[in-house]
Amino acid sequence: xxxxxxxxxxxxxxxxxxxxxxxxxxxxxxxxxxxxxxxxxxxxxxxxxxxxxxxxxxxxxxxxxxxxxxxxxxxxxxxxxxxxxxxxxxxxxxxxxxxxxxxxxxxxxxxxxxxxxxxxxxxxxxxxxxxxx
Amino acid sequence: xxxxxxxxxxxxxxxxxxxxxxxxxxxxxxxxxxxxxxxxxxxxxxxxxxxxxxxxxxxxxxxxxxxxxxxxxxxxxxxxxxxxxxxxxxxxxxxxxxxxxxxxxxxxxxxxxxxxxxxxxxxxxxxxxxxxxxxxxxxxxxxxxxxxxx
Numbered sequence: 001x002x003x004x005x006x007x008x009x010x011x012x013x014x015x016x017x018x019x020x021x022x023x024x025x026x027x028x029x030x031x032x033x034x035x036x037x038x039x040x041x042x043x044x045x046x047x048x049x050x051x052x053x054x055x056x057x058x059x060x061x062x063x064x065x066x067x068x069x070x071x072x073x074x075x076x077x078x079x080x081x082x083x084x085x086x087x088x089x090x091x092x093x094x095x096x097x098x099x100x101x102x103x104x105x106x107x108x109x110x111x112x113x114x115x116x117x118x119x120x121x122x123x124x125x126x127x128x129x130x131x132x133x
Numbered sequence: 134x135x136x137x138x139x140x141x142x143x144x145x146x147x148x149x150x151x152x153x154x155x156x157x158x159x160x161x162x163x164x165x166x167x168x169x170x171x172x173x174x175x176x177x178x179x180x181x182x183x184x185x186x187x188x189x190x191x192x193x194x195x196x197x198x199x200x201x202x203x204x205x206x207x208x209x210x211x212x213x214x215x216x217x218x219x220x221x222x223x224x225x226x227x228x229x230x231x232x233x234x235x236x237x238x239x240x241x242x243x244x245x246x247x248x249x250x251x252x253x254x255x256x257x258x259x260x261x262x263x264x265x266x267x268x269x270x271x272x273x274x275x276x277x278x279x280x281x282x283x
Contacts, residue, residue: 029169036137044203047196051171056137068186072195076220107266
């Protein structure tokens with residue numbers, strides 16, 4: 001059982017420098033390659049610039065999530081503005097709830113991403129399910 | 134290369150189905166997604182590790198499936214910047230060899246706010262839902278007013 005005392009713990013990424021190459025690599029990986037003039041990242045690219053916040057949670061030795069048995073249960077995003085090459089985006093993730101459903105642990109993680117001028121870029125909520133070994 | 138053409142808000146009708154999008158999942162695409170996203174969890178990359186974790190073998194990232202749902206919506210909108218909200222539940226595993234199909238329907242259209250709500254689902258080749266309770270919301274810019282002299 002994941003210890004509920006870690007609720008409230010937060011993780012912040014270093015500023016993520018969005019490059020044209022990173023956007024194109026993501027577009028190629030998911031097969032979403034249409035463009036029209038200006039290169040705008042697919043909105044789910046939020047998972048790329050925010051990834052280090054997830055990674056810090058998954059590898060936090062104190063929280064000690066059983067990552068081998070962790071699957072993504074639900075995801076929500078809201079997008080406040082489009083993301084382009086040249087953006088520098090910081091994401092903060094906060095562990096907001098730890099619970100159980102049957103023999104599974106449920107972990108909620110809420111994220112906010114902001115640009116260099118501290119303007120909102122996107123928000124996310126992830127629900128992770130940890131199956132018992 | 135195909136380019137995007139922005140949808141005309143006035144042409145949208147409630148109940149309208151979006152053009153569906155089908156993707157064939159390969160080990161190679163999962164690897165490519167792991168590299169592009171940074172998510173190199175071995176349940177996506179290492180068959181024997183995945184089996185030891187109680188899975189049938191490597192599974193695709195849930196976020197890859199969500200990216201397909203995103204693409205179906207933004208291909209239809211013709212402008213990625215119109216998408217304001219996207220959410221859903223990963224209801225089933227996606228594994229290499231699967232063909233997943235994204236479907237969407239316009240649930241509501243608000244002429245005052247120029248917002249559309251779209252319900253989404255992704256199913257596999259057996260008709261099983263792998264992503265459900267999907268919702269996307271798009272907002273179109275205010276219409277340029279056509280002013281008439283009084």
